[in-house]
Amino acid sequence: MPLNEKQYSYYNSCRKLRGRDSYPKCHCHHCNKESKRIYEGNKNSTSNTNTFNPIFNPSITINISPEYTPPPIGVETVQYLALAEEGKKVYTNEDALKQYGSSDILDPDNVSTLNLFVNGVLQPPSIYSVEEGILHLESSDLPPKDAPITLLFVTVKG
Incomplete structure (x- = not known):
């Protein structure tokens, strides 16, 4: 126009x-x-346009009964330490590195769980067995000489 x-x-x-x-x-x-x-x-x-409208509504419900106080739960860990030897499949309490605070090999029936680490790597339970005082490596692939062997015992108390 x-x-x-x-x-x-x-x-x-x-x-x-x-x-x-x-x-x-x-x-x-x-x-x-x-x-x-x-x-x-x-x-x-x-x-x-601000289309971001977050909804923040945290809520935590804790039911506490004044009549009941749960007992504290404790966890105890000990470890057996040894160094691998060439071709060796059975390790005993005599192989423990006591100078590094190693414990004896405990009875697996008296602990909650146990884990074997060879050279810092967690091993599957299928390649070893444990009795009180004895660790059996059942794999044909054995650790190299002087590789650290750590058997970790965890006991939950409470």
């Missing part, structure tokens, strides 16, 4: 005074159109 002379001169002077930017309090066609474009562009833009 063409501008009349008065509108054109107002529009032109607005542009000269303010460059191409619209002036918020100006009511010329250019400024109105520009402010409307900016307002509606922002209103409909998804980049300016």
